[in-house]
Amino acid sequence: MITKIQRVAPDSLREAKNFIEAGEVVAIPTETVYGLGGDAFNDEAVKKIFAVKGRPNDNPLIAHVHADYDLSKIIDYDPPYAKKLREAFLPGPLTLVYPSTGKVSPFVSCGLNTLAVRIPAHEGAQAFLREVDIPIVAPSANLSKHVSPTSAQHVYEDFQGKIPLILDGGVCVGGIESTVCDVTGEVPVILRPGLVTKEMIASVVGACEEYTPDFRSGEKVKSPGVLYKHYAPRCETTLFGANALADAVRVAKQATAEKRVAVLCESDLLGAFDGLNVAVLDLGKTGEEMANRLYGMLRTAETICDLLVAVEPREKGGVMTGVLNRLKKACVSVDIPHENV
Ligand code: AMP
Numbered sequence: 001m002i003t004k005i006q007r008v009a010p011d012s013l014r015e016a017k018n019f020i021e022a023g024e025v026v027a028i029p030t031e032t033v034y035g036l037g038g039d040a041f042n043d044e045a046v047k048k049i050f051a052v053k054g055r056p057n058d059n060p061l062i063a064h065v066h067a068d069y070d071l072s073k074i075i076d077y078d079p080p081y082a083k084k085l086r087e088a089f090l091p092g093p094l095t096l097v098y099p100s101t102g103k104v105s106p107f108v109s110c111g112l113n114t115l116a117v118r119i120p121a122h123e124g125a126q127a128f129l130r131e132v133d134i135p136i137v138a139p140s141a142n143l144s145k146h147v148s149p150t151s152a153q154h155v156y157e158d159f160q161g162k163i164p165l166i167l168d169g170g171v172c173v174g175g176i177e178s179t180v181c182d183v184t185g186e187v188p189v190i191l192r193p194g195l196v197t198k199e200m201i202a203s204v205v206g207a208c209e210e211y212t213p214d215f216r217s218g219e220k221v222k223s224p225g226v227l228y229k230h231y232a233p234r235c236e237t238t239l240f241g242a243n244a245l246a247d248a249v250r251v252a253k254q255a256t257a258e259k260r261v262a263v264l265c266e267s268d269l270l271g272a273f274d275g276l277n278v279a280v281l282d283l284g285k286t287g288e289e290m291a292n293r294l295y296g297m298l299r300t301a302e303t304i305c306d307l308l309v310a311v312e313p314r315e316k317g318g319v320m321t322g323v324l325n326r327l328k329k330a331c332v333s334v335d336i337p338h339e340n341v
């Protein structure tokens with residue numbers, strides 16, 4: 001199969017719609033990362049997405065709709081606070097998990113009675129969703145466990161010859177996947193942190209909790225995706241806490257004797273590696289900058305080094321929660337054993 005990359009335009013949108021109607025999957029841009037899109041009502045299209053990504057079949061998908069789509073077609077109950085969240089943050093990088101009407105393919109939510117819905121802000125994504133006018137399931141357009149894609153070229157690297165079309169909408173500005181927030185209970189519960197933060201949600205609806213799965217309790221995990229090793233570059237990785245900068249420098253220095261080494265950390269910590277024979281990947285200063293650069297830099301790392309030495313950002317909370325969550329899933333942490341389930 002030939003994989004075409006086409007800029008978002010009336011012709012390419014029509015072509016994308018034809019592929020979707022034929023049960024194919026096409027890659028689409030969003031403001032967070034690129035997605036691998038298919039018809040949420042079509043069992044075969046949904047199964048194809050799992051197959052082409054190599055995604056575990058208990059990790060549910062997010063349905064993407066345009067801003068004027070009638071949500072009552074796919075969600076069963078819409079609590080008043082969810083409406084407030086939509087008014088405040090959507091279209092944007094926030095996914096809400098509602099009770100489902102069960103109208104989309106049962107493979108979308110992997111047997112859960114809920115449905116995750118997102119209204120992306122990216123103009124190209126909106127144009128595509130309006131063109132098809134159905135919910136499109138679109139997990140990140142990377143092979144399962146590889147780093148998420150923030151450009152059409154990244155998608156091509158993983159899916160060349162496997163999908164017919166990549167709609168190119170430029171480099172993603174957000175850079176990390178949407179915040180996933182459960183709205184089936186009394187208060188919103190964040191299942192995956194992202195650019196819409198706990199603090200932002202609480203400021204609109206008064207309260208917001210954060211879900212941290214207890215792996216040892218045997219409880220049924222609310223959002224299976226949080227279990228998986230994710231986003232990993234194909235090189236050795238070591239992540240140091242911000243207070244272990246000296247250890248990071250020592251490890252990087254020792255490794256340069258036998259390996260190509262790169263270091264990844266916030267701008268203000270880079271000076272600690274001066275004089276070492278290492279490639280430097282500058283994450284930037286703010287949470288937004290770090291989110292925007294992270295995946296591109298992880299993809300660069302796997303092409304330029306054998307060992308990536310990463311250091312956690314010093315600041316915590318806000319957008320940094322999402323950045324740190326992705327860094328921990330991408331890199332082997334020196335103090336926490338890496339779950340690889
Ligand atoms: P991805 O599509 O790769 O960005 O991953 C989607 C994320 O949304 C994963 O972490 C899933 O576990 C989560 N998700 C999707 N649907 C649901 C749902 N119905 N309930 C809880 N989490 C969900």
Ligand code: MG
Pocket residue numbers: 139140148
């Ligand atoms: Mg993903």
